[in-house]
Amino acid sequence: MTEIAARILVVDDEPQIRKFLRLGLEGHGYAVLEAASAEAALRAMVSGQPDLVVLDLGLPDREGIEVLRELREWSRIPVFILSVRNREGEKVRAFELGADDYVVKPFGMPELLARIRAALRRRIESDSPEPVYRVGGLQVDLARRLVRVDNAEVRLSPKQYRLLQVLVTHAGKVVTHRQLLEEVWGPAHRDDIQYLRVFVRKLRRRLEADPARPRYLLTELGVGYRLRAPDQL
Amino acid sequence: MLSDAALHIRSINSATPYLMSAALVAVVALAAHALTRLTALPHVSILFLAAVVASAAIWGFWPSLFAALLSIAATSFFFYSPIFSFRVADAQNVADLAVFVIVAAFTSRLAANAHARAIEARRQQQSIAQLLAFTERLAGSATDSELHGVILEHLAPHLGRPIWLLLPEEGRLAVAAALGDDSALPEPLRHAAERLMNAADAPVSGWRLELLATAQGRVGVLVAREPGAPADRQLAKALLGHAALAIERARLRREIADARLRAQGEALREALLNSVSHDLQTPLAAILGSASALESFAEGGDPKVRCELTAAIRDEAERLASYIENLLDLTRIRAGQIAPRLELVELADIVDAALRRKRKALEHHAVEVALPPDLPMLRLDLFLMEHALANVLDNAAKHTPAGSPVRIAARLEKGEVVLDVTDSGAGVPPQDLERIFEAFYRCPGGPERASGGAGLGLAICRAFVEANGGSVAALSAGPGRGTTLRMRLPLPEPSALAEAFSDD
Numbered sequence: 001m002t003e004i005a006a007r008i009l010v011v012d013d014e015p016q017i018r019k020f021l022r023l024g025l026e027g028h029g030y031a032v033l034e035a036a037s038a039e040a041a042l043r044a045m046v047s048g049q050p051d052l053v054v055l056d057l058g059l060p061d062r063e064g065i066e067v068l069r070e071l072r073e074w075s076r077i078p079v080f081i082l083s084v085r086n087r088e089g090e091k092v093r094a095f096e097l098g099a100d101d102y103v104v105k106p107f108g109m110p111e112l113l114a115r116i117r118a119a120l121r122r123r124i125e126s127d128s129p130e131p132v133y134r135v136g137g138l139q140v141d142l143a144r145r146l147v148r149v150d151n152a153e154v155r156l157s158p159k160q161y162r163l164l165q166v167l168v169t170h171a172g173k174v175v176t177h178r179q180l181l182e183e184v185w186g187p188a189h190r191d192d193i194q195y196l197r198v199f200v201r202k203l204r205r206r207l208e209a210d211p212a213r214p215r216y217l218l219t220e221l222g223v224g225y226r227l228r229a230p231d232q233l
Numbered sequence: 234m235l236s237d238a239a240l241h242i243r244s245i246n247s248a249t250p251y252l253m254s255a256a257l258v259a260v261v262a263l264a265a266h267a268l269t270r271l272t273a274l275p276h277v278s279i280l281f282l283a284a285v286v287a288s289a290a291i292w293g294f295w296p297s298l299f300a301a302l303l304s305i306a307a308t309s310f311f312f313y314s315p316i317f318s319f320r321v322a323d324a325q326n327v328a329d330l331a332v333f334v335i336v337a338a339f340t341s342r343l344a345a346n347a348h349a350r351a352i353e354a355r356r357q358q359q360s361i362a363q364l365l366a367f368t369e370r371l372a373g374s375a376t377d378s379e380l381h382g383v384i385l386e387h388l389a390p391h392l393g394r395p396i397w398l399l400l401p402e403e404g405r406l407a408v409a410a411a412l413g414d415d416s417a418l419p420e421p422l423r424h425a426a427e428r429l430m431n432a433a434d435a436p437v438s439g440w441r442l443e444l445l446a447t448a449q450g451r452v453g454v455l456v457a458r459e460p461g462a463p464a465d466r467q468l469a470k471a472l473l474g475h476a477a478l479a480i481e482r483a484r485l486r487r488e489i490a491d492a493r494l495r496a497q498g499e500a501l502r503e504a505l506l507n508s509v510s511h512d513l514q515t516p517l518a519a520i521l522g523s524a525s526a527l528e529s530f531a532e533g534g535d536p537k538v539r540c541e542l543t544a545a546i547r548d549e550a551e552r553l554a555s556y557i558e559n560l561l562d563l564t565r566i567r568a569g570q571i572a573p574r575l576e577l578v579e580l581a582d583i584v585d586a587a588l589r590r591k592r593k594a595l596e597h598h599a600v601e602v603a604l605p606p607d608l609p610m611l612r613l614d615l616f617l618m619e620h621a622l623a624n625v626l627d628n629a630a631k632h633t634p635a636g637s638p639v640r641i642a643a644r645l646e647k648g649e650v651v652l653d654v655t656d657s658g659a660g661v662p663p664q665d666l667e668r669i670f671e672a673f674y675r676c677p678g679g680p681e682r683a684s685g686g687a688g689l690g691l692a693i694c695r696a697f698v699e700a701n702g703g704s705v706a707a708l709s710a711g712p713g714r715g716t717t718l719r720m721r722l723p724l725p726e727p728s729a730l731a732e733a734f735s736d737d
């Protein structure tokens with residue numbers, strides 16, 4: 001069986017960034033499409049049929065975030081956002097609009113490659129979700145609503161289980177504060193981030209060996225939480 | 234012109250004590266009449282003293298004098314023979330009345346004095362309370378606009394509304410704050426204020442203009458629409474005095490800070506120039522050199538050497554990136570663009586994020602984290618604190634030999650959370666413990682290329698921690714015995730923590 005190279009669309013208006021991404025990705029067996037503007041990106045999405053998009057947020061014709069919004073109306077393709085530091089608000093918006101990951105410039109090729117590999121693998125796996133989620137010593141049996149840590153059953157309150165369940169269904173991906181609040185407590189509580197923090201603290205005490213240095217339930221500072229995927233351990 | 238209606242109201246108000254005094258005398262007369270029916274009263278006039286004293290205590294001297302006269306008339310008319318005549322025949326009754334007049338005069342004088350003193354005391358107490366509240370709020374004002382707001386709010390009841398505060402700005406008076414009217418101050422009023430500021434009194438009818446002045450000079454003018462009745466003049470004067478002092482103090486504070494900033498600015502520019510020329514050029518030279526060496530090998534060359542050269546390019550580029558990042562942070566701090574977004578957060582999250590960010594720098598160190606599980610949440614800006622901590626960790630990694638441990642520990646102490654980052658490096662000599670927080674400072678004994686941030690990391694750390702209401706200091710047990718960077722972070726108000734989410 002020959003593996004067909006995954007196609008990656010790189011959207012960035014800086015030629016030197018496109019160049020280094022193309023060299024790096026092609027060197028590791030990916031096929032690379034390039035777009036220097038929002039218009040070109042949307043066209044390439046249709047004509048090139050990529051498997052993953054690396055999207056810079058600062059584009060000359062339109063904000064990258066707008067491209068993401070439009071894209072999400074008809075496609076669930078993994079999207080990686082490229083941005084500069086100190087733009088946390090932008091990060092939150094990108095995740096809320098359905099970005100899969102976020103890479104801050106300057107970044108190294110190995111880091112990007114590892115995340116791309118994980119995202120592509122998750123995409124294949126998510127087509128057949130396992131009823132039992134396993135990462136390290138944590139097991140979440142979604143069918144029987146059972147949670148085990150190092151083979152010992154852990155009792156969770158209904159809300160705690162619901163929170164964990166939402167994270168499991170998005171395992172490996174960042175879920176924003178707002179998404180979690182809406183899914184667990186309803187839209188009326190979408191801005192109660194501090195409550196969520198108190199709640200996560202309680203959940204960590206049940207799941208983590210050292211809640212001060214969590215292994216499973218990770219904080220994405222200022223954005224949300226992420227349940228570690230097995231390939232992220 | 235004061236309106237007729239106002240005059241009318243005034244006369245009614247001032248007549249009331251007399252009417253009430255007369256009523257009191259009438260009541261006493263009725264009571265005396267009833268008593269004389271039961272038993273013979275030799276000195277009826279004594280009873281009327283009660284009315285006189287009461288009138289004096291309640292309404293003051295003049296109404297009580299009126300009550301005394303009425304009392305004499307009533308006694309002689311109703312009680313002393315011949316009855317129903319103002320004539321008094323009996324010599325003893327005449328003596329009685331004479332004594333009554335003297336005693337009434339004295340007691341009413343005394344009672345009236347006490348009455349006046351009580352009123353004065355109450356007024357003073359209120360004034361002092363108002364003044365105290367005012368000075369307290371002046372002292373508690375963090376910004377100029379807050380200060381101006383407090384001044385207007387406290388003076389409007391005394392001067393009138395709308396009210397404007399005018400302060401000198403670029404050689405002319407300009408409105409610094411307004412209360413009760415969003416519209417602009419009419420230009421003629423501003424001119425009048427300007428004249429007042431230049432010591433020429435210029436009354437404007439219907440408007441009250443008050444100069445704010447201290448012993449050092451004039452600081453500004455308050456303009457208000459004059460209210461109907463003048464309020465407590467003495468209190469208003471005291472309030473004006475305090476307001477002037479507060480404005481003057483704020484101005485001096487600003488000037489001193491500006492002067493200090495200018496002096497620091499000079500020194501900083503020089504240090505910055507030195508740093509840029511060295512810390513930018515060195516890594517660039519290394520990158521260019523390594524890249525051209527790689528190119529010169531073309532196809533050939535030792536693979537090991539090629540690897541080393543590419544690694545050198547990456548390392549130097551990373552150094553450059555971290556240097557530029559620090560320079561950008563420093564620029565933000567200098568421009569006063571650090572606006573912390575405080576929210577309740579877990580210190581553990583911040584520590585974890587900083588450790589993840591500095592994973593590479595710390596890869597040759599054993600990092601030990603000791604955070605008590607019951608540490609309260611803190612009200613902090615996540616990103617500023619994470620950055621501050623990352624800089625401290627970076628510093629620890631760079632100043633300690635590979636393999637030596639770095640310890641992060643937190644504890645609760647007297648209303649603060651104390652976060653220590655301890656390394657086991659060379660330590661810092663006591664005279665340099667403060668200086669390491671200065672921008673561009675480098676430890677003299679430290680490694681040559683110690684910090685990729687060119688001595689900026691700890692300066693940024695301090696600025697960020699202070700922006701979060703905390704403080705940071707360095708401690709060292711002595712040369713060769715390591716350094717502890719101690720951050721003190723304030724606990725949030727208890728009310729912020731009281732809210733918690735129910736589990737169900």
